[in-house]
Structure formats: structure tokens, C-alpha cells
Amino acid sequence: MPERRTRAIGGSVDLNVVEKIIHPRYLSLLEREQLQDLRRAGLSIRAIASQMRRAPSTISRELKRNTVSVRGYMPHTAHRLSVKHRARPRQAKLVANAELRSYVQGKLAKRWSPQQISHRLVKDFPTTPEMRASTETIYQAIYVHARGDLTRELGKQLRRGRIARKPHRQSDARRPRFVDPMNSISNRPAEVDSRKVPGHWEGDLIIGALGGSAIATLVERSSRFVMLGHLGRERTAEAVRDSLITTVRHLPASLRGTLTWDQGAEMAEHRAFAAATNFDVYFADAGAPWQRGSNENTNGLLRQYFPRGTDLAAHSVDKLLAVAEELNDRPRKSLDWDTPAERLSALLEVS
Structure with a gap:
């Protein structure tokens, strides 16, 4: 997390550290505000401690250490100062020990992993406790304490070649694809499932060779009527949004009901599309292509015209219209x- 620094009496302090809750034994910012209010009300230290359920010595030390303003005890200043007092900076182990640092750098140059280095230190220096470095210590030396060219040099010697740590996430946590919240398929009107009411569509992209081109596909659920959106080599959310808006611009209001898409990032502009076209956009569950079965089937048929591994940008708008027709x-x-054309026409006549 990047630093968010602010000025405090005695120097600046990182707000990420200030706001971090470490342990209940430390006074919180809310408690410091309460302490200020009770102090101004004229209560004694023991009375304040009783109300705050803290030891009198805790209150006494707090007032003595962190009252640095001529205006008396200021809770926000006190809270920031407490963070500065809590810090115990020390020199990194691999910075302080030149012999250990040289050993680690030499083994990294031979493509040893930090774990291999850490365990081998015990074997190579069994009677020298100073020559010890945990796996995490070595990673910290590479990612935190090294700077500039040294960071790049050491990072490239790791097997993955990274010069910055890749954050981990929970294995069962799905990373959100876009900012605007998705409207789940579970919220879609029940009439969509019956396929009796026209105007409900399913959509997706078919992708060309090496992911370098794409075509947007739309299928009306009741009639299986197909519409294709030209994208060329653009697969950004903005390009997909504009292509879909262009594709459906001539549809009557009776055919603008819902659009169901998968959770691909290309639909990040779904709110803008919905506002421009009066469609309600819903998203299928992750890993559930059968929830867009008509679209999946149609995409298979389209591969007769647009084989896998070919450049889809080579097909013009007129070609896409001809294939859809x-x-x-x-x-x-x-x-x-x-x-599909006959069925859609019949449905429109009924509606």
C-alpha cells in the first residue's frame, strides 16, 4: 500500500500506520478524543481512568508523553506521536552483515531460491549464528531494502524474475472485473426463462487468432435471431460498449428488454450501454455458460464462418451483416x- 504521509509535531508520519489497529492495549484515536473531553471537564486522572476502564498510569503516561501543544492535550497529534514513539527502526540484517550479504548475493547469482539459501546457511556455517537469514529476510532484502539497480539486479535472479512482490489473495475469492456492481442473473425477470416474450438477448465475444481480434455476438432468446457487432482489433470495454450500441440502435423498444452476458471485463461499461439503449444488463454466474445457452450454441455455428485461429479483424461490417442474415x-x-427471421417477425406481430 503506498504511503499517505501527513505532518505531525516532530516530523511526518504515514497515515496507513496511524490508522492501523494493532492491539487493544494501545489507546485508540476515539479513546484519545474521549480523554481530551474528560480532561477538559475537569476530571482527575483516576476518574478519567475509571470511566475509560484504563489504568491510571496509562492515562498519566499518555498525558505526559503526548501533550506537546500550548493548547493542551490534542488527541490527533497525540495519536500520531504515539505511532512515531512505537517505531523501533533498525538496520536490515543483510545490510548490516557484509559477509552474509555477499553469500546471499552469490547464491542468488547462481539462481538459488531464497529458501535454498536460508537452509544451506545452516549447513555451511553450523557454528556461526550471525550467518543466518530466514527465507522472508532474503525476500525482504530484495523487495524492500534494495534500491534502484540493486532491486532490478537481485529481482531478475529470482526464478520468476519479479522486481516487486505479487500480492496474494484468497483462492476462493473472485477478483472483481470492473467497478460498477454487476446485476446477477438471479435478479433477472422470470419471464426471460419462458422464451415466450421477445426482447431478451444473450451476448458474448468470439475471439480471433492470439486474442488480437474479436466480434460481438447477440442472440435473441425467443427467436434465436442473431446480430453481430464489429470490433476489429479493439477489445476494450469502451470499444465493446460502442459496438453494441451501434448494433442495437435500430431495434424497436419492444425488443429492448434484457441482455445477459458473462463476467468478462469487456463488459465493464455495462451501465453506460444500459443508459444509452434502455437495456437491463444481467451477468451469468462464473463458470456457468449454460445460462447463456442460445449464445453459446450460436457462437459454435458462427465458427463455420469465422474459424478459430483466424484474424477476425479482416471481416468488414458488411460481411458480418451478410453472415447474420x-x-x-x-x-x-x-x-x-x-x-429466426420468421419467428421474430411473428413475435413482433403478436406483441
Whole structure:
């Protein structure tokens, strides 16, 4: 986490450290504010300690150590000063011990891992306790204490070649793909499942060779009517948003109901798309492609025209319109051998 420094009497202090709750035995900022109020009310140290359920010596030391303003005890200043007093800076082990540092650097140059180095130190220097460094100490020396060229030099010698630590996360925690909250498919109207009401769509991208190109695909659930959005080599959320808006711009209001998409980051602009088109956007559950079954099936059919491993940017807007028209004129078993175009037209007449 980057530092957020602020000035305090006696020097600056990192706000991340100030705000961190370490242990209940330390006075919190709220307690220091309460202490100020009780002190101003004229209560004795023992009375203050009784109300705050703290030892009188704790209150006495707090007032003595952290009253540094001519205006008396100031809780925010006191809290920051307490953090500075709590610090116990010391020189890093590999900085202070030149022999140990030289050994570690030599083994890193031979592509040894920090864990191998740590355990080998015990074997190579069995009677020299100064020649000890835990695995974490070595990583700290690389990622924290080394600076500039030394950081790059040591980091590149690690097997992964990183010059900065990669933060870990819980294995079962799904990282959010975008800022605006997703509207889950579980909140989608029940009428969508029946496929009797037109205007509910499923969408996705089909990807070209090496992920360098894409086409947006939209399928109407009741009729299996297909629409394709041109993207070329752009797969950003903004490009997908604009392509979808262009693709659906001629749809009547009766066909602008819902759009169900997977949780891909390309749909990060879903709110902007919804505002521009009056669609309600829902997201399928992670790892549940069957919740967008019509779209998955259609994407398979589209691979007849756009094979895997080919450059999809080579296809013009007119080509995409022609492919969509050909698919919409193809009879489907699921439609009792009607075509999607015929079924959509019939649904519109009824509605």
C-alpha cells in the first residue's frame, strides 16, 4: 500500500500506520478524543481512568508523553506521536552483515531460491549464528531494502524474475472485473426463462487468432435471431460498449428488454450501454455458460464462418451483416423448422 504521509509535531508520519489497529492495549484515536473531553471537564486522572476502564498510569503516561501543544492535550497529534514513539527502526540484517550479504548475493547469482539459501546457511556455517537469514529476510532484502539497480539486479535472479512482490489473495475469492456492481442473473425477470416474450438477448465475444481480434455476438432468446457487432482489433470495454450500441440502435423498444452476458471485463461499461439503449444488463454466474445457452450454441455455428485461429479483424461490417442474415434465414429444429427471421417477425406481430 503506498504511503499517505501527513505532518505531525516532530516530523511526518504515514497515515496507513496511524490508522492501523494493532492491539487493544494501545489507546485508540476515539479513546484519545474521549480523554481530551474528560480532561477538559475537569476530571482527575483516576476518574478519567475509571470511566475509560484504563489504568491510571496509562492515562498519566499518555498525558505526559503526548501533550506537546500550548493548547493542551490534542488527541490527533497525540495519536500520531504515539505511532512515531512505537517505531523501533533498525538496520536490515543483510545490510548490516557484509559477509552474509555477499553469500546471499552469490547464491542468488547462481539462481538459488531464497529458501535454498536460508537452509544451506545452516549447513555451511553450523557454528556461526550471525550467518543466518530466514527465507522472508532474503525476500525482504530484495523487495524492500534494495534500491534502484540493486532491486532490478537481485529481482531478475529470482526464478520468476519479479522486481516487486505479487500480492496474494484468497483462492476462493473472485477478483472483481470492473467497478460498477454487476446485476446477477438471479435478479433477472422470470419471464426471460419462458422464451415466450421477445426482447431478451444473450451476448458474448468470439475471439480471433492470439486474442488480437474479436466480434460481438447477440442472440435473441425467443427467436434465436442473431446480430453481430464489429470490433476489429479493439477489445476494450469502451470499444465493446460502442459496438453494441451501434448494433442495437435500430431495434424497436419492444425488443429492448434484457441482455445477459458473462463476467468478462469487456463488459465493464455495462451501465453506460444500459443508459444509452434502455437495456437491463444481467451477468451469468462464473463458470456457468449454460445460462447463456442460445449464445453459446450460436457462437459454435458462427465458427463455420469465422474459424478459430483466424484474424477476425479482416471481416468488414458488411460481411458480418451478410453472415447474420444467412444464419437468420436458416431453419432451426428448436423453432419447429421456422427461421429466426420468421419467428421474430411473428413475435413482433403478436406483441
